Amino acid sequence: MVDIDVPIWAARLGVLRRGRLWSQRELAERLSAAADESTRDRLPALETLTSMIRLWEAGERRPDEWYAELLCRAFGVDETELFVGDAAGTTLWHYLTGIPLVPGMFTAEEEESTGRAIEAPQRADDRTVGYFRAILDAYTRTDLRPADAISVLRPVFVGIEEFRHDASSPVRRAFLLLATENAELISRLHHEAGNPGRALAWSDEAVRDAREAADALLEAYTLAQRGGLSDTAGDPGGLVALAVAARERAHLPARVDALSRHHEAQGHALAGNLDMCRRRLEESAQSLAEPGDDTPYRFDCSTQAHDTLCAGCLVDLGHARDAIEILEQQPPKAPPTYATAYALARMAHAYADVHECERSVETARQALALARQTGALRALRELAKVHIPPQEARHTRIRP
Structure with a gap:
């Protein structure tokens, strides 16, 4: 077996934490939440606890019995599994490769x-x-x-x-x-x-x-997705060309065809071509309505994603009121994801374009909070495009 520079129990701590996508600080917060109310005041400050976790994972210090119990509660495992276990080989290869260990x-x-x-x-x-x-x-x-x-x-x-x-x-x-x-x-x-x-x-x-x-279909899919990577108006013709190229590679199943037409519509919107944009959006909606598509690739083709893209195209075309009508039909309690943050940022942009300053500011605040929570930097870039009169901007903090 390959030697590593930390004890196997320390490696297991790091592997379990990274597999859950927790930072060391987030694990410290979870340890605090796992403590009983009667013992929570024994915990040090969050910064100190984070430093202790760093030492544990480096193998420089081993958690005592109480901290071991808190770690087991946080990870949802027993002490034998966490500190002893019979899967040293599994811990080792996950530790060396960085490939996440997904519990259970x-x-x-x-x-x-x-x-x-x-x-x-x-x-x-x-x-x-x-x-x-x-x-x-x-x-x-x-x-x-x-x-x-x-x-x-x-x-x-x-x-x-x-x-x-x-x-x-x-x-x-x-x-x-x-x-x-x-x-x-x-x-x-x-x-x-x-x-x-x-x-x-x-x-x-x-x-x-x-x-x-x-694989012609997979190549078409990658080209269609590439067409959606740019939010810049610098090369709308390039977006259109990529989308068309995707459809030329293979006969596309409905969801991939809709994806290609989505991104072609974006290019037409950035170029100011309203008729072609609307035509492609209508075609994409028709493709999404087709039954029986079992495309294996991973992408969001939900109604919310489609509506957000349609609204974005209308904002780019200068039809902000039509965009607002679409976005306001979406569920008021959408899941807290980076996609929702971007949809809110688009709505704030649309409100600003029709001079509804109060609604723009409020929506931008919501978008900013969610963007920070979800790491949605694309939503933050969209918020940077929101133009609010100086007298309103002085009383808000919506800039990233």
């Missing part, structure tokens, strides 16, 4: 089998492919902060890349397809996290992998 998702046998394949990629089989696909599914959620999801998906991509290069031929192509989907997902997350350069770089990787796999 896999059996001990599946974890051990994947660990053996990590050591010798020629051992990889369909079960290994299924393991990594399940990991991607577990972290493809809009309620996660984009930066947090990226932090766990990057090592997953590295692991998949090892298999696509070194695994035996029966499963190598499956890993190549999985690498394409992973790269495309990371690209969109970078877009939401406010890093367009990294988003385009990962999109390039996804397109290259799809072409290497000679």
Whole structure:
């Protein structure tokens, strides 16, 4: 077994924390919440507790009995599983690779089998492919902060890349397809996290992998998604070209066809072409209404996502009142995600454009709070476009 520079129990602490996407400070907060009211005042300040967790994970200090109990409560495991356990190999390979350990998702046998394949990629089989696909599914959620999801998906991509290069031929192509989907997902997350350069770089990787796999549908999907990465009016023709190119690659299933027409509509809106924009939005809605589409790719084609895009196009075209009418029909208690933050930012923009300052300010405040909560930097960039009269701006703090 490969030696590591920390005790196995310390490695397990870090692996369990990262798999849950908790920072060390967030774990400190959870320890405080796990303490009884009668003992909570024994805990040090949050900063001190965070420093203690850092020392525990480095193996420089071991938690005493009371802190061990709090850790078990926070993680939902027993002390044997946390500090002793019989899965040192599983802890080790997750610790060394950074691939997240998802609690309760896999059996001990599946974890051990994947660990053996990590050591010798020629051992990889369909079960290994299924393991990594399940990991991607577990972290493809809009309620996660984009930066947090990226932090766990990057090592997953590295692991998949090892298999696509070194695994035996029966499963190598499956890993190549999985690498394409992973790269495309990371690209969109970078877009939401406010890093367009990294988003385009990962999109390039996804397109290259799809072409290497000679999968026309997957290539069309990556091109359609790439068309939605830019919110700039600098190259609307480029957005249109990417969307059209996606439909030229293959006969698209309904959801991917709708995605392509969505992004073509964005390009037409940025170019000021109202008729073509409306035509493509109508076509995308018709595609979404078609039954029986079992497209396996991960993207949001919900009614809310479609309406937000339609409203955004109308804002770009200068039809803010029509955009408001669409956005106000959405559920008042939408889930707290980065997509909801962006929809609120778009609504604030629309209210500002029709000079409804009070409603714009209030909506912008909501969008700002949610954007900070969810890490939605794209929503923050949209808020930066909201023009509020100076006399109103002096009494608000809606800037990122």
